[in-house]
Amino acid sequence: MPMLNSLARPTVLISCFMLMLAITLLYLSQGFGRSSGMFPRFIGWVFVVLTAADVVVQLVAWYQRKLPEPTETAITIKQLKSMGWLLGLVVALSIFGFLITIPAYIFTFLTWRAGQEKRRSAMIAIGALVFVWVIFVWLLDYELYAGLLLNNLS
Amino acid sequence: MLDSFVTATLYLADGVTLMYLMLGVLVGLLFGIIPGLGGATAIALLLPLTFGMEPEQAITLMGGIMGSSAIGGSVTAILLNAPGTAPNAATCFDGYPLTRQGKAGLAIGAAATASSLGGIVGVVVLVAVLPMAKSLVLLFGPPAFFMLAVLGLVSLTISNNNMLRGLIAAALGLFIGFVGYDDMGGTLRFTAGIDYLWDGIKLVPALIGLFAIAEMIRLMVEGGAISKVDRNELGEVKGVGAGFKAVFKHPRTVLSGSFIGTLVGIVPGVGGTVASFLSYSFTVQSSRDSSQFGKGDIRGVIAPEAANNAKDGGSLIPTLAFGIPGSAEMALFLGVLVLHGMQPGPLLLIEREWSLLVLIIALLLATIASACVIAVATKYLIKITFIDSSILIPTVLSVALVGAYALEGSMGDVIMAAVFGVIGYVMIRLDFPRITLVIAIVLGGMMERNFIQSMLMFRSDWTGFFRDTTSLVIFLIIVVALALPVIGRIRRRVRNANA
Numbered sequence: 001m002p003m004l005n006s007l008a009r010p011t012v013l014i015s016c017f018m019l020m021l022a023i024t025l026l027y028l029s030q031g032f033g034r035s036s037g038m039f040p041r042f043i044g045w046v047f048v049v050l051t052a053a054d055v056v057v058q059l060v061a062w063y064q065r066k067l068p069e070p071t072e073t074a075i076t077i078k079q080l081k082s083m084g085w086l087l088g089l090v091v092a093l094s095i096f097g098f099l100i101t102i103p104a105y106i107f108t109f110l111t112w113r114a115g116q117e118k119r120r121s122a123m124i125a126i127g128a129l130v131f132v133w134v135i136f137v138w139l140l141d142y143e144l145y146a147g148l149l150l151n152n153l154s
Numbered sequence: 155m156l157d158s159f160v161t162a163t164l165y166l167a168d169g170v171t172l173m174y175l176m177l178g179v180l181v182g183l184l185f186g187i188i189p190g191l192g193g194a195t196a197i198a199l200l201l202p203l204t205f206g207m208e209p210e211q212a213i214t215l216m217g218g219i220m221g222s223s224a225i226g227g228s229v230t231a232i233l234l235n236a237p238g239t240a241p242n243a244a245t246c247f248d249g250y251p252l253t254r255q256g257k258a259g260l261a262i263g264a265a266a267t268a269s270s271l272g273g274i275v276g277v278v279v280l281v282a283v284l285p286m287a288k289s290l291v292l293l294f295g296p297p298a299f300f301m302l303a304v305l306g307l308v309s310l311t312i313s314n315n316n317m318l319r320g321l322i323a324a325a326l327g328l329f330i331g332f333v334g335y336d337d338m339g340g341t342l343r344f345t346a347g348i349d350y351l352w353d354g355i356k357l358v359p360a361l362i363g364l365f366a367i368a369e370m371i372r373l374m375v376e377g378g379a380i381s382k383v384d385r386n387e388l389g390e391v392k393g394v395g396a397g398f399k400a401v402f403k404h405p406r407t408v409l410s411g412s413f414i415g416t417l418v419g420i421v422p423g424v425g426g427t428v429a430s431f432l433s434y435s436f437t438v439q440s441s442r443d444s445s446q447f448g449k450g451d452i453r454g455v456i457a458p459e460a461a462n463n464a465k466d467g468g469s470l471i472p473t474l475a476f477g478i479p480g481s482a483e484m485a486l487f488l489g490v491l492v493l494h495g496m497q498p499g500p501l502l503l504i505e506r507e508w509s510l511l512v513l514i515i516a517l518l519l520a521t522i523a524s525a526c527v528i529a530v531a532t533k534y535l536i537k538i539t540f541i542d543s544s545i546l547i548p549t550v551l552s553v554a555l556v557g558a559y560a561l562e563g564s565m566g567d568v569i570m571a572a573v574f575g576v577i578g579y580v581m582i583r584l585d586f587p588r589i590t591l592v593i594a595i596v597l598g599g600m601m602e603r604n605f606i607q608s609m610l611m612f613r614s615d616w617t618g619f620f621r622d623t624t625s626l627v628i629f630l631i632i633v634v635a636l637a638l639p640v641i642g643r644i645r646r647r648v649r650n651a652n653a
Binding site for chain 1: 606
């Protein structure tokens with residue numbers, strides 16, 4: 001069990017995942033016609049060989065105890081939180097649209113996550129909104145997405 | 155050629171085009187100064203702004219960025235010992251000691267002037283070589299073009315620390331390029347039943363994600379001020395004019411650096427870091443008195459900076475003539491060209507000569523303009539590196555996603571940019587080079603087209619690739635390029651074991 005645990009290092013797991021992905025893509029490539037599948041099948045075989053070699057390299061490194069130490073839990077949590085902020089932005093953009101989300105997101109990020117003063121945060125948020133509006137709406141004449149909420153209301 | 159030159163010059167003399175050039179210069183300088191961002195992030199972020207522009211205006215804007223970001227990176231290398239971009243690392247060796255001696259202005263003046271001169275040499279070589287490249291390109295058939303694309307990908311992975319993962323990223327990039335409706339075979343590939351993917355993975359959201367968003371996630375995780383150096387360590391910036399004069403006292407250093415940079419730039423994948431370090435070590439080795447290198451010798455600033463900027467002209471040669479980008483910046487620039495209906499390759503050289511001259515002149519003007527801006531405004535520009543990154547992150551993320559949306563007014567593109575942002579960050583963490591992935595996405599279509607045409611020519615006999623002389627020669631270069639680092643590693647191990 002300890003051996004299996006130590007084998008389950010992210011680098012080894014990622015290599016195994018990439019090998020599985022390569023095999024899946026090669027398998028899917030077999031279903032395409034002659035012309036459409038010719039190049040994907042060729043690259044698929046190359047991909048499988050490369051990822052298999054990477055798995056071997058990682059296993060050898062694990063055997064020789066040369067693998068990097070796993071990332072600390074605190075950093076992993078930080079990474080997940082950072083991706084959460086990105087996900088939050090995308091979800092908010094889908095629901096409320098750009099012109100509402102951008103200032104709200106920047107203000108929330110600066111006050112909540114970065115601990116900046118509310119007044120300063122509000123100024124930066126408004127500044128960013130003005131920048132986006134002037135460049136994209138006024139100068140380039142793009143119609144920015146209004147969000148599911150406003151689209152449904154109208 | 156002369157007609158095209160006049161047309162291009164007149165085009166650039168227009169007020170609006172000049173404004174785009176200056177915008178590119180300022181953005182390039184700012185992104186160059188901020189460690190970790192660089193020209194590629196700037197191009198990714200500004201790419202959506204070019205949708206409504208004329209192709210030549212877009213080229214001018216991008217020329218401004220490319221011509222200035224390298225110079226921007228030297229400022230932090232000299233003042234803070236923190237290179238703005240990787241190629242500026244060699245400038246730290248002598249630039250920072252000069253700052254510690256109170257000669258920051260001398261170093262910055264020399265770096266800006268050497269960069270400009272290097273850029274000019276690179277552009278002159280580009281102008282001289284492009285007409286030759288025209289006839290050379292016409293000798294290449296589909297098998298040779300396919301092999302050339304493979305060479306481009308392979309040489310990019312060689313310059314990476316982890317060659318195997320570089321090749322894996324390239325294979326993954328090619329598969330990403332396969333997604334969508336295949337025009338040649340009339341088949342949907344890897345769309346997983348998602349309608350959005352019928353048109354394939356769009357380049358712009360992918361680039362915005364991989365560069366702009368991934369960098370913001372990295373900054374979010376790392377936190378703190380952009381510069382990791384204490385503000386009190388910032389030296390005084392005086393005597394920029396003396397630096398300007400110092401460059402002209404060392405013409406050999408400028409010329410050798412510029413030619414090394416241009417030559418290295420021509421080889422896809424080798425990049426600015428190798429160019430600047432090679433130029434630095436050449437200058438050290440060829441100097442009669444090398445005792446002051448590393449302690450604040452001005453030649454140690456001139457040599458890498460001249461090479462770093464000269465490589466842009468060199469790396470445009472494979473990008474424009476063959477459609478094989480040699481760096482992340484060039485891959486993004488290729489994306490700009492494709493977005494504006496310009497397919498790099500022989501036809502571009504023949505049909506859009508004046509557009510290319512717009513780029514060349516824009517690059518030239520950008521290097522000179524950025525040197526002037528640096529000389530005048532360094533002490534103000536450097537302050538941006540002390541801003542808390544948390545202010546930059548939400549703003550850049552928002553603008554990046556607006557840019558992704560603006561391409562086709564599709565929220566699918568916003569989601570795609572975010573997905574590629576996460577992929578880009580994971581790649582940074584796991585040592586998978588993003589550049590090979592991007593270049594594989596860009597080259598995928600061209601590679602597949604040439605592969606199928608070749609197989610049709612050879613009646614499905616793949617040995618035909620080795621009967622075509624040009625293709626065989628390139629194949630042998632690929633084998634040598636792959637074998638050399640492996641042989642080098644084995645020799646090092648044997649030497650270590652013996653020791």
